[in-house]
Amino acid sequence: MSGNDRLAERFEGNRPRLRAVAYRMLGSLAEADDAVQEAWLRLDRTDAGGVDNLDAWLTTVVGRICLDMLRSRTARREEPLDDGETEPRAGAGVPRVDAPATGPGEGDPEQEALLADSIGLALLVVLDTLTPVERLAFVLHDMFAVSFDEIAPIVGRSPAAARQLASRARRRVRTGGAPDADVSRQRAVVDAFLAAARAGEFAALLSLLDPDVVLRGDAAAAALGGGAVELRGSAEVAGFMSGRARGAVPALIDGVVGAVAVAAGQVRIALNITIADGRITGIYTVADPERLRELEVTILA
Template sequence: MDDDLDDVFRERRRLLALGYRMTGTLADAEDVVQETYLRWYRLTEAERDAIANPAGWLTTVAGRVALDLLGSARRRREQYVGPWLPEPVPAELFAGAIGSRTASRSEDPLDRITLDDDVSTALLVVLEAMTPAERVAFVLHDVFAVPFDEIAEAVGRSSAAVRQLAASARRHVRENRVAAVPRAEHDRVVRAFQEAANSGEIAPLLRYLAPDVELRSDGGGVVSAARNVVSGADNVARFLLGIAAKRPTMVMEQQQFGDGLGFVFREDGEVVSVMNLRVAAGRITQLWIVLNPAKLSSWLPG
């Protein structure tokens, strides 16, 4: 029995990785994991003994829990102050959590975004635009390799309907990642962007911002942030330089994320914001800045 419990507990990190992809925040992911384990412990010993694959059972139940949670989360986010962004986490946070699924992954960026342990902000933003059922079907099948029949049981739909949900979700992902670039190219552009930002001049920044670049910042109504999308290279450049002028002691540090190189901003040694970026055709097309303290939990001192 103790060995069985050890096996169940060993699934916690993988379930947390699943919950994060499902919900976009570590707090919600923790709720998914806790509820999943509560349902396991509510089973009788005979019911647990009858489960041939506890890891599969936990994964399927976590999908069902996440589906329920996503419905209420969507209602909460409709009242959120300013843009809602997924919580940024270090690239290595879930490294190895998926297991052999990533052992022979392709170098194609379109494949990489679905298979990487270190899930990207770009993918999470696309997932956020899906219906809860599409998101659950996509994450369970395309990332965690759960068979369609088991997903159908989790979401209360037929296997054929779940296949359609996953296919629709996959189209969303591919349509939004047509211009994905290799990691090395992403990082090269981001480093050049940082050097341009450090110059304090608009002209150097404009060389690395796409004409239709968009910047979103998430303060959650708790800290000061732009409540609307900042669009256009000139506007984004002036916005960034304006922040730098107002906060001269803020330090910009490079950090690897699921998207590639990004930045952590510190004041007096404390993390105040995290920036992820998207690169296409040699320029930055999206900037995502999270300032909401509730979404910076993984950057607090251990």
């Protein structure tokens, strides 16, 4: 076995973990594959003989790639959460043929569904409220047990500062990630939200939205909205929703109150709504038919 073959084999052993890290950072399976692909290309250009701990090196590289992608996304404010692709996409201008053979489970819809389900839409929405460096510190430390000494150089901070980033993120996840469990309270907020949106009542929408609310949609929903959507902050989300949701009705979506638009007896759009302390902290709109079929939806009278 040649040196390149051994390197590719070692990379393949790390691929599932790197992909899991990237998915939790980016919230998109396609973008996660891009980040892992870029990590391989960087490894291929590096003298691996000088790398003492390949696992840690790859985690650091993937972390930096994801951080750059998050910062670019934040600057553009236009990337969908997931484009719904199940086939891997090449990185910017880089053909995927240079990568090692696909690892076990990659491209397998069942494995992709398991990876997505391991987080859940609600937590992805909350993670989107974090700054890129907070998200990286939280994901690497709390989800993958990476030390703050290793995280610090990735975010360009001291280990103590990296610890503070993760702590802030953890508080946000605990408060924003624990939606109101009372269905009647959820229903009251959703009913008021839909009524205010239909009537174009901007002030009422503001009162129902958390100041740091995030609205995002998959590629299909973004296309229906006239372009890719990522909005942050109550004013922007209220402005976007004002006058919309005319055909939406309240529904239980995977046991949580949200809203759906139905046509010809089929759910066409689902609004996954996260509510904490009586305010909406996140809205994730799904219109991709495959993803809609995976949701358990019960229309509320």
